[in-house]
Amino acid sequence: MISDTELQEMYGWMVTARYYEERLQEEYLEGKQPAFDISAGPIPGELHLAAGQEAAAAGVCSHLRDADTVTAPHRPHHVAIAKGVDLKRMTAEIFGRRTGLCKGKGGHMHLFDSTVNFAGSGIIAEGCPPAVGAALAAEKRGEDNVAVAYLGEGAISQGGFLESLNLASVQNLPVLFVIEDNDWAISMPKERVTDVGNGSQRADGFDMPGKRVDYDDACAVYEAAGEAIGRARDGNGPTLLEVQVHRRMGHFMGDAEGYRPEADSERAKQRDSIERMESTLQKAGIDDDTIDDIRDRSHQRVEDAIEWAKDQPEPDPDEAYNDVFTNPPAGWTPNTKPGQTESAGGDD
Amino acid sequence: MAEADESETTGERETTMSRAMVSAIASEMRDSDDVFVMGEDVADYGGIFDSTDGLLEEFGREKIMDVPISETGFIGAAVGAAQAGMRPIAELMFADFFGVGMDQIYNQMAKNTYMSGSTVNVPMVLMTAVGGTYNDAAQHSQTLYGTFAHLPGMKVVVPSTAADAKGLMHTAIRDDDPVVYMFHKRLMGIGWMPAPDGPKTSVPEDDYTIDFGEADVKREGDDVTVVTLGLHVHRALEAADALAEEVDVEVIDLRTLVPLDTETVLESVRKTGRLVVVDEDYHSFGLSGEIVARATEGALANLSAVRRVTMPDAPIPYARPLEQEVNPGREDIIEAVQSTTE
Numbered sequence A: 001m002i003s004d005t006e007l008q009e010m011y012g013w014m015v016t017a018r019y020y021e022e023r024l025q026e027e028y029l030e031g032k033q034p035a036f037d038i039s040a041g042p043i044p045g046e047l048h049l050a051a052g053q054e055a056a057a058a059g060v061c062s063h064l065r066d067a068d069t070v071t072a073p074h075r076p077h078h079v080a081i082a083k084g085v086d087l088k089r090m091t092a093e094i095f096g097r098r099t100g101l102c103k104g105k106g107g108h109m110h111l112f113d114s115t116v117n118f119a120g121s122g123i124i125a126e127g128c129p130p131a132v133g134a135a136l137a138a139e140k141r142g143e144d145n146v147a148v149a150y151l152g153e154g155a156i157s158q159g160g161f162l163e164s165l166n167l168a169s170v171q172n173l174p175v176l177f178v179i180e181d182n183d184w185a186i187s188m189p190k191e192r193v194t195d196v197g198n199g200s201q202r203a204d205g206f207d208m209p210g211k212r213v214d215y216d217d218a219c220a221v222y223e224a225a226g227e228a229i230g231r232a233r234d235g236n237g238p239t240l241l242e243v244q245v246h247r248r249m250g251h252f253m254g255d256a257e258g259y260r261p262e263a264d265s266e267r268a269k270q271r272d273s274i275e276r277m278e279s280t281l282q283k284a285g286i287d288d289d290t291i292d293d294i295r296d297r298s299h300q301r302v303e304d305a306i307e308w309a310k311d312q313p314e315p316d317p318d319e320a321y322n323d324v325f326t327n328p329p330a331g332w333t334p335n336t337k338p339g340q341t342e343s344a345g346g347d348d
Numbered sequence B: 001m002a003e004a005d006e007s008e009t010t011g012e013r014e015t016t017m018s019r020a021m022v023s024a025i026a027s028e029m030r031d032s033d034d035v036f037v038m039g040e041d042v043a044d045y046g047g048i049f050d051s052t053d054g055l056l057e058e059f060g061r062e063k064i065m066d067v068p069i070s071e072t073g074f075i076g077a078a079v080g081a082a083q084a085g086m087r088p089i090a091e092l093m094f095a096d097f098f099g100v101g102m103d104q105i106y107n108q109m110a111k112n113t114y115m116s117g118s119t120v121n122v123p124m125v126l127m128t129a130v131g132g133t134y135n136d137a138a139q140h141s142q143t144l145y146g147t148f149a150h151l152p153g154m155k156v157v158v159p160s161t162a163a164d165a166k167g168l169m170h171t172a173i174r175d176d177d178p179v180v181y182m183f184h185k186r187l188m189g190i191g192w193m194p195a196p197d198g199p200k201t202s203v204p205e206d207d208y209t210i211d212f213g214e215a216d217v218k219r220e221g222d223d224v225t226v227v228t229l230g231l232h233v234h235r236a237l238e239a240a241d242a243l244a245e246e247v248d249v250e251v252i253d254l255r256t257l258v259p260l261d262t263e264t265v266l267e268s269v270r271k272t273g274r275l276v277v278v279d280e281d282y283h284s285f286g287l288s289g290e291i292v293a294r295a296t297e298g299a300l301a302n303l304s305a306v307r308r309v310t311m312p313d314a315p316i317p318y319a320r321p322l323e324q325e326v327n328p329g330r331e332d333i334i335e336a337v338q339s340t341t342e
């Protein structure tokens, strides 16, 4: 049974995440007018937003504590929010500010918050092996922490994922792999790149439990993830969970989605996990005032984070050369300025 | 650069680097059934950086193949198909993703000819996007020129203009060896990533090849030699123009790294006595060091100053002021050139 508190918490994360993506979209596109230039505006670079995928984040992270590890792929914001990553510092990172989570070095695909054991990677499926490693560390230390690796359905054909399934299985490690199936890998529909419609069947080949949640209902995800994470904490090994979610926006901002049938985009927008969650809350007897209040507070939290982030200083250019090593070797330099390192002489 | 009316009569057309690449691929595909393209988002999307734009419409899905996100799988499949006599073009979306398929690249593609005593050859093109300047951070901004050029057995090509992109692509597809074709995103002429002036050039409409191993002297000068490639050819030319009153700068575009046109570099430094290497790759153990080494081996007595303007030995940061700091700009090149004459 999901408690009212948990329901409200999940709903809060979901509306926070949805509103966050909508606001980032606005901020991102501002400054990219009239012509879209990826390097212009307050948020430069690629931006992959997760509107429509909130249920997969909320239903899983509801079972996690700070000491549990989560690795996220290039589309990480909803998961970061549900895992409890500091929203202000995450936003400052996305805006490239010095007080961002990673001092402006990582950017939106590479968010790291070690206080809640959250890490990102932009290389498809390459967050899976480190999640297995986090689980290995927990097991070796006799702790009952778990690790969760998120990936998209396009990533399940990648060696790094399949090798991780096998390693986690043969070592019986406390890992949950969560596939967010949004039907698309950039412009490639799922059926073009795999003959297995149900990605959780990949688990069969590794003698691991696999489960698919066919609709983006946070409560159904909660049930499935609860079972898997409970099993992992009890020392009973890994699970593969796939959740059907929806990509409400382009692959990245600026993607005109010329390859995507109109009807598919429309369908993605109609299946709204947030509306579904609201009716779940109502059915649980949570009154509308409470729901409105959660929504309003979540929106305010996002506005506060964005306002704070935009107020933060940009990094000093020289900071580019720090952080290469934790313990820079004596005599090592990053070779910063031209002409510093050599001036070979013949007959000079 | 050709005027619009002139181009009509000479059969040339002003075009972007991506259009030039696509026209070479299309022409080779019309000529040979052995040529086909494999990659992520190469079909309907036309390549994230427009490198295959429009090919699906003409050649269909059999020839313009979207493949699963499995770089080891499809790059390795290109190796196998090439060994079976086909001429595949495999696109690695960003050079930064090389790690995921690296064994197929350097242990199979690059070595099978040698290991087989030339009983096998691998006539494929590995086409890949490189470079930063748009805040895509550490995993999506590298050039890695030195990494690929270091490992024996692959030819490595880096065009800086549309005209070169087309000729080098024809040569790459017809070559009987594996060719790594590294195109800089900022030069492609993509709508959402404006290119600087320079890469868009007049391009002959007929097919033509450009021999590997021939650097292009972009600008002649007597005082200082700047050796560079890719995006930084254009930055170096800007720097040279800005310096025109005080220093006479020669700018050399390497165009291919394997083979490397050492002779053109030596000829130039024998004349100028001063060498500045400008490279968007990391500083140490790479391209800039190699050029300096060759210059000193071949023209030590002529050299009075050597500088390298490169990315530092640090991963590439996200935030705008940080990336601008590390990626060599026009001013960095000007400073380095000036420092050689002090």
Ligand SMILES: Cc1ncc(C[n+]2csc(CCOP(=O)(O)OP(=O)(O)O)c2C)c(N)n1
Pocket: A074, A075, A122, A123, A124, A151, A152, A153, A154, A155, A156, A182, A184, A185, A186, A251, B040, B069, B071, B093, B097, B100
């Ligand atoms: C190894 C590697 N190959 C390719 C890419 C480029 N890329 C970024 S996102 C993406 C599609 C991912 O699809 P999916 O896993 O379904 O995630 P989604 O974008 O749908 O959330 C691709 C191909 C990459 N980042 N890393």
Ligand SMILES: [Mg+2]
Pocket: A152, A153, A154, A180, A181, A182, A183, A184, A185, A186
């Ligand atoms: Mg997907």
